[in-house]
Amino acid sequence: MPARHFDRSRLRAVRRAAEIYQAAVGEALGVSDSAVASWENGSQTPDPEKLPALARALGRDVDELFPRSGPPDLTDLRCDAGYYQYETAALIGTKSAGPVAAAERGERRLKDKYVPSLATAYGVGQEELRRAEARSIAKAQGVQADEPSPPETRRAPDLGAPPESLAQKITLLLDSSYPDPQGPPSDAEMADAVNDRAGMQVITEEGFRDLRTGVTETAPPAVLDALAAVVGASRMYFEPDEAVAAQVYEGLQLLAAAKRGAVGRVRARGLGARGLSPKAMALVNELVAELEEKETDTGK
Known part of the structure; x- marks a missing residue:
């Protein structure tokens, strides 16, 4: 699925327009002002997990400042919540982040017992979390995830070749x-x-x-x-x-x-x-x- 689009020039322009120093942005994110400078000059790119906090530091909505085309997958939801993958172990009460890592790679679905706590931590509903999971699986399989069709436009399928799997x-x-x-x-x-x-x-x-x-x-x-x-x-x-x-x-x-x-x-x-x-x-x-x-x- 598409990650959020980071535009260094837009970041610099928005920061300057808001009259916020690089040091202040760095302090809000727990990084140095030189790190912020490297993002703006293009020598480095911020981790996707930091984009929501970066948008907040500049007083902007993350969707406005760092837009993404298309619906999110599991990795996108985690990054939007500001969590690194290793931090998800504490969220679901496991010794490692293996269950979440496997689900993000589309290798294995999350067990039902992990869904409520993970959805709460990500700030989404459980159904939305499952839909994002389906997109991660589709991405791993190299296919397009199916989105529900509006009831008024859903029709019986136009059948092509016989199914194989x-x-x-x-x-x-x-x-x-x-x-x-x-x-x-x-x-x-x-x-x-x-x-x-x-x-x-x-x-x-x-x-x-x-x-x-x-x-x-x-x-x-x-x-x-x-x-x-x-x-x-x-x-x-x-x-x-x-x-x-x-x-x-x-x-x-x-x-x-x-x-x-x-x-x-x-x-x-x-x-x-x-x-x-x-x-x-x-x-x-x-x-x-x-x-x-x-x-x-x-x-x-």
């Missing part, structure tokens, strides 16, 4: 199964639904979130069996066989189109250049007929 398959399942304006259920709701279907606790909210975001790449059969049942998909969808995955994927395409009112068109052409196999086409025809019957019964 388990995270991609789960995302496609959720988007295809819940195209309504409110979107798919939360991770906690999905975990509860999977556990209810399995008849026992087979996954936690954090565990489901890790599967959905790609932090965890595999899942026990019991989890996949229950998940497939919850969203009404074939268990074959999760198998590594590419041909099987492609068949189920095309079935999902048809069902997503059906929920958008395009059943007839997709059903008639069989989807894609190759189309579905006769057996798979028979299956999805049965599913579509059942869907149409339910819509008729409910008056939709």
Whole structure:
């Protein structure tokens, strides 16, 4: 994610306009006046953790003086709160900053027990902290983090190539199964639904979130069996066989189109250049007929 933009010329201009000496700025930040001079002449750059205090010393808002394009990730939140990474151990009550360091690198999600205290220290809500965490994970994976779409503009996905990873398959399942304006259920709701279907606790909210975001790449059969049942998909969808995955994927395409009112068109052409196999086409025809019957019964 984009770090805050530091402009040495703007820093010098703002300080001079406020008639504040370099020594006074240095004293406010606990650094020497020569350090402040080095920031202004470009020989050094202040640590991002010091930018909020630097803005306060000059009587400016940090977003105004050191703007950042785009939403923050975990590292950005920490720096905005003025904490160095090693200081986070005390914030979450651990011997080292390992949990926070791993989360900032996108390697491992924060345990739920660390979130409240860290969010309080950073001055943000817990949901905002989790969203920043998701951006850190996306950054590590080299992908763009998804931001929630406004309810009035959310639509069923425009499906491209068949998904490959388990995270991609789960995302496609959720988007295809819940195209309504409110979107798919939360991770906690999905975990509860999977556990209810399995008849026992087979996954936690954090565990489901890790599967959905790609932090965890595999899942026990019991989890996949229950998940497939919850969203009404074939268990074959999760198998590594590419041909099987492609068949189920095309079935999902048809069902997503059906929920958008395009059943007839997709059903008639069989989807894609190759189309579905006769057996798979028979299956999805049965599913579509059942869907149409339910819509008729409910008056939709």
